[in-house]
Structures are given as structure tokens and as C-alpha cells.
Amino acid sequence: MGAFMALLSLASCQNGNSNENAASSSPSFDEVFTSRRSVRSYDASKKITEAEVRDLIKAAQDAPSWANQQPTKYYVAISPEKLAAVQDMVGGNKERIKDAPVLIVSTFERGKSGFFQGNQTNEVGDGWGAYDNGLSNCYLILKARAMGFDTLIMGMRDADKLRELFSIPENETIMAVISLGYRAEEPNRPERKNLDEIVKFF
Numbered sequence: 001m002g003a004f005m006a007l008l009s010l011a012s013c014q015n016g017n018s019n020e021n022a023a024s025s026s027p028s029f030d031e032v033f034t035s036r037r038s039v040r041s042y043d044a045s046k047k048i049t050e051a052e053v054r055d056l057i058k059a060a061q062d063a064p065s066w067a068n069q070q071p072t073k074y075y076v077a078i079s080p081e082k083l084a085a086v087q088d089m090v091g092g093n094k095e096r097i098k099d100a101p102v103l104i105v106s107t108f109e110r111g112k113s114g115f116f117q118g119n120q121t122n123e124v125g126d127g128w129g130a131y132d133n134g135l136s137n138c139y140l141i142l143k144a145r146a147m148g149f150d151t152l153i154m155g156m157r158d159a160d161k162l163r164e165l166f167s168i169p170e171n172e173t174i175m176a177v178i179s180l181g182y183r184a185e186e187p188n189r190p191e192r193k194n195l196d197e198i199v200k201f202f
Contacts, residue, residue, distance in 0.1 A: 036150075039179075059139055082165070157174070159174040162174055
């Protein structure tokens with residue numbers, strides 16, 4: 001009986017160490033924040049699966065939105081044909097993201113966030129849809145970094161061609177194309193403004 005209890009105790013310690021090791025291998029919230037960069041050079045040898053992209057989108061669904069309208073939609077280019085097509089639609093960023101294994105088009109449905117019973121709630125109107133889209137994208141890129149991936153949010157894009165390529169409905173505003181992959185080199189961190197330049201306390 002004593003030997004059995006000792007074995008149980010040893011197994012418990014080993015499991016505990018295993019859990020601690022697993023926890024220590026995951027980045028902290030601060031590490032995700034400080035290591036995230038806008039990456040403009042990707043490792044062509046490393047791929048990302050559809051299942052991994054689904055995990056990212058699922059994380060983005062946890063972002064807050066106006067009255068839980070969840071207006072953001074994503075269109076994912078992961079096949080070689082669609083990747084090549086989207087690369088031709090991002091202007092001067094084409095060469096920067098040519099080795100990214102995934103490109104994600106982010107949109108939002110108009111007339112949802114910022115509206116109540118079909119009426120605009122305040123002067124911002126559909127700007128709230130763009131706001132909610134940004135929140136969703138923020139969750140997505142932070143989850144990506146936590147998984148070891150890197151991203152670049154691109155505002156230069158041909159919305160008309162993207163709409164045609166993915167059959168995006170007319171009631172959706174196309175916001176950005178987000179590249180997803182693994183950094184090929186360590187990017188620099190641009191300087192941030194002094195805190196007192198962006199905040200006032202009263």
C-alpha cells in the first residue's frame with residue numbers, strides 16, 4: 001500500500017511538471033503584445049493549415065461588437081490559385097507578402113453595428129461596423145502571434161477585384177487584406193509616441 005501511494009505521488013508530480021512545462025511554452029499576454037510586428041518578409045518553407053486558420057477565426061469571434069452583431073466576415077485564400085490572384089490585388093505590398101501561405105480578406109456587413117431597428121443610432125453610423133471589424137482583426141492578429149504566426153494588415157487593395165474573386169456581397173464593405181505566415185527575419189519595432197502625447201487625465 002505504501003509503495004502504491006508513493007507511485008501515485010510520483011505520477012502526480014510528473015503530471016504537474018508536464019503541465020507546468022506546457023504552460024511555460026505558451027507565450028504570456030505581454031510577450032504576445034511585445035513580439036507582434038507588421039511583418040513584410042515571410043518564410044516560404046513554412047505552411048499554415050486550414051485547421052489553424054479556423055482556430056484564428058474562432059478567436060476573432062470572441063471580439064466584442066455592437067449589440068453582439070458580429071458584422072465581420074473573412075474570406076481566406078489558401079490555395080495556390082487564390083493566393084496568386086490576391087497577391088496581384090494588394091498594390092505595392094505584392095513582393096512583401098509573396099511568400100505568405102495565407103491571405104485573409106476582412107469585411108463587415110453594413111447596417112448592423114451602429115443601428116437599432118434599421119435606424120442609425122448616432123452620427124458615426126456604419127463607422128461602428130469598421131470599428132468592430134478592427135476589434136475582430138485585433139483579436140485575430142494577437143491569436144496569430146500567440147500561435148507563432150505573423151501578420152500584415154494591408155489597406156492597399158483592389159476592392160472591386162476582391163469582391164469578384166470571392167463573390168463578396170454588395171452589402172459588405174471590404175476593409176483589409178491580412179497576410180499570415182512565419183517571419184523570415186526579425187523586424188524592427190518602430191518607436192511609439194510619448195504617452196503624454198496621446199492621453200489626458202481629468
